[in-house]
């Protein structure tokens with residue numbers, strides 16, 4: 001199998017449509033052996049992660065930077081292998097890339113540029129956004145709103161490969177028992193530092209094929225995402241609404257923390273996601289989740305105001321997932337922020353209407369954009385005088401988490417396994 005050729009085709013698709021070809025990538029991965037998957041992932045994700053920096057390097061050797069997209073993509077892949085993949089000798093990076101080019105007239109150019117890059121005589125950039133390979137507006141936004149140090153921390157983190165993190169299903173096993181069992185079976189596993197249920201697994205294969213996954217002992221979930229349900233603090237017997245539940249990664253976690261006792265209503269606008277949520281719950285031995293496919297803004301027309309707790313893990317710009325999905329930095333248009341924050345506020349208003357007095361509403365996003373986080377919560381509580389902010393700082397410190405606090409919520413700062421996640425906990429005060 002020519003993995004480079006497949007990577008080239010998929011990266012060209014991304015270049016053309018500015019949308020990551022998720023399904024095609026999944027299909028390609030499913031046909032690869034473990035070693036091929038590792039190489040493919042590093043090449044595709046790495047080239048996207050470093051794209052802005054790489055283009056800067058390439059442009060130093062092009063008389064005219066307006067080369068056809070197919071040539072630009074090949075140059076990026078070759079340059080990534082030369083600069084960042086120690087496992088690939090320079091001569092192989094050059095010749096394998098040249099052989100990808102269909103138009104003969106461009107082979108000479110690609111060969112010449114890549115050969116110059118192997119000499120490593122290019123200048124390093126001074127500009128922050130090029131150095132850390134981020135769109136200029138994002139680098140500037142991070143510095144303006146989070147200061148230089150946090151901005152660099154966040155951008156540096158986006159450049160690292162994303163670790164594979166599982167959550168142990170405590171309805172079936174304690175994490176430590178699962179760690180021992182997996183170790184005995186020869187897996188390379190480590191407990192996560194912050195989440196008491198997280199397991200870092202070094203594995204290039206398909207997790208959904210593992211018996212641990214099939215038997216419902218684990219689910220794939222990033223560590224920051226695991227923290228959200230701990231902050232909500234669900235209890236056995238409560239009635240909880242998960243208003244944008246997706247595949248149910250957090251819904252199933254909430255069910256575990258409730259010891260599968262009580263009731264959860266999980267809503268999402270996507271039929272496919274709710275179907276996957278139902279499958280996840282079944283696999284994990286959870287039977288307290290009722291699901292509904294609907295626009296969550298219609299929730300007040302369907303349900304009573306009797307939920308003890310509500311999770312609104314809102315649809316968002318997802319920029320904090322850049323370590324896992326580097327394409328998001330390249331494809332997200334900042335003009336979309338306004339519409340997203342409008343939808344988020346409408347969802348907050350809907351959640352408010354079905355929350356019981358004395359109940360808690362947790363708002364979370366996987367983004368650092370303030371208009372989607374602080375500004376929304378500020379706006380929301382200004383219009384709902386019975387909603388007050390719960391200070392979650394001590395709780396986050398219990399989990400040894402570093403964050404920035406804006407008076408309304410906390411943005412979790414990234415580290416080896418954490419990624420940026422915004423969490424705001426609110427309480428509806430009883431009269």
Ligand SMILES: C[S@@+](CC[C@H](N)C(=O)[O-])C[C@H]1O[C@@H](n2cnc3c(N)ncnc32)[C@H](O)[C@@H]1O
Pocket residue numbers: 225243244245246247248249250251267268269270273294295296297313314315316
């Ligand atoms: C951040 S994702 C949720 C992820 C999920 N909580 C998890 O942990 O796996 C946001 C979800 O909101 C859903 N969504 C977007 N607009 C919606 C709407 N108007 N009503 C209900 N769900 C919506 C999307 O389909 C998506 O699954």
